[in-house]
Amino acid sequence: MSSLDSPTRLKARNIINSTWFNMTILGLIVLNGLLIGVQTYNHVPSYIQVVQLSILFIFFIEVLLRWHGRRSNREYFADRWNWFDVFILVIGIIPEVAGILFSMDDQQNSIFATLRVLRIVQLTRSIRAIEELRVLIGVLLRSIKSLSYIAVLFLLIMYIYAIMGVTLFKNSNYSESEHLELTLSNPDPYGSLGEAFFTLFRILTGEDWTDLRYNLLNNEHTTKEDGMNTVPTASNWVVTTYHVSWMVIAAYLLVNLVVGAIVNNFQLVLDARREEEERFKSKKDNQNPQINQNPNDGRDDDKSPPPRRTTKRPKV
Known part of the structure; x- marks a missing residue:
């Protein structure tokens, strides 16, 4: 078994492909967007910042899971949504880390405040979790x-x-x-x-x-x-x-x-998309022919069952 098919990678792959995982990430994306809106008001509770940092950490874990569960490096880097996730994550991490490690003047604070505002772009990550939105984005890119x-x-x-x-x-x-x-x-x-x-x-x-x-x-x-x-x-x-x-x-x-x-x-x-689904279904049916095979297939229809043997009773 190759390292890309190890049990831990298969487990990570199952997690990121599960419905509950994608719905959880979608819920956190929406919650994070709402909290960013709450921060526009005055006298925001301090725990809001703690919750946002926790959500940011979960997004970081998500990126690591997608990287660990990749089938190949080429496949991972060919998916533009992975690049988009990393880009949004970096936008969220830079102002938080800079605010903790450095003391900045007013001009630098304005720059990092602008980056902090850009975290609202994380709402666009919901596109990845909703198939219909991905179709619309594909239409726009194709247009x-x-x-x-x-x-x-x-x-x-x-x-x-x-x-x-x-x-x-x-x-x-x-x-x-x-x-x-x-x-x-x-x-x-x-x-x-x-x-x-x-x-x-x-x-x-x-x-x-x-x-x-x-x-x-x-x-x-x-x-x-x-x-x-x-x-x-x-x-x-x-x-x-x-x-x-x-x-x-x-x-x-x-x-x-x-x-x-x-x-x-x-x-x-x-x-x-319809042609791709039909090809996938056809390929799956060809790989599993026994599923659709008739139980009587392979039986010689012309061969009749052996005649029943009877014995003649002697005349009295």
Whole structure:
């Protein structure tokens, strides 16, 4: 028996594959996340920190069990979830150990406080314990390539519309507009290329995009007594066409492309899992043919049972 198949490793493997172990780790992950939320309040009891350190120690034991119960080093390091577990564990250990061993100034304390806040990322470890969440993560990872092409198309169209918006609707008299009072938090929506990008994203979310159109329309309220116009010189139909067309393209067509790509990859992942399960079942059936074997298999059906011997009674 190899060292990787020793009794202790088999025992560790049985533990980490058991339902009660995974449910326990999931419960501790959720409890740890709740305790991190409790620590955001004032006058937190000191035992909360002790409980969190205990949970962190259990996570450390879990990582050791997974390493000890590995079938091979290659298999262990090929599993990205193992890397993720170690990364989250290190994030939790560093600020705790540093706080115990070193006396830090305010700047260092802020750095380690930031790392301590990152412990909330441990909640994402619950993905490993829930199969459906793992499927969703697999779908998102598989969708990265198609989504990247959609993002390129989206940025290209967005850049074209941003250039058009700055060219057509940049208002040099925005500070004297009748619609809006210029403040630091309310700049000209098309005053620069960067602001135009944000305005287009705002339209994509549906946030007051009709108000953006109304504030650019030219009417009797936008012309002052001295004849100065407080809105851009673009005609009203250009303003309307620009905003409606962007809303249709961005909020409907491009967003639906994203949804369609994710749904398509979701179906591909489900089909791949179904094929893998069928292959596993077929392989298991081939390894155990006697389970499905008919008890009468191998019997010669054409061979009839021997005839019953009878004796003739003599006539009297």
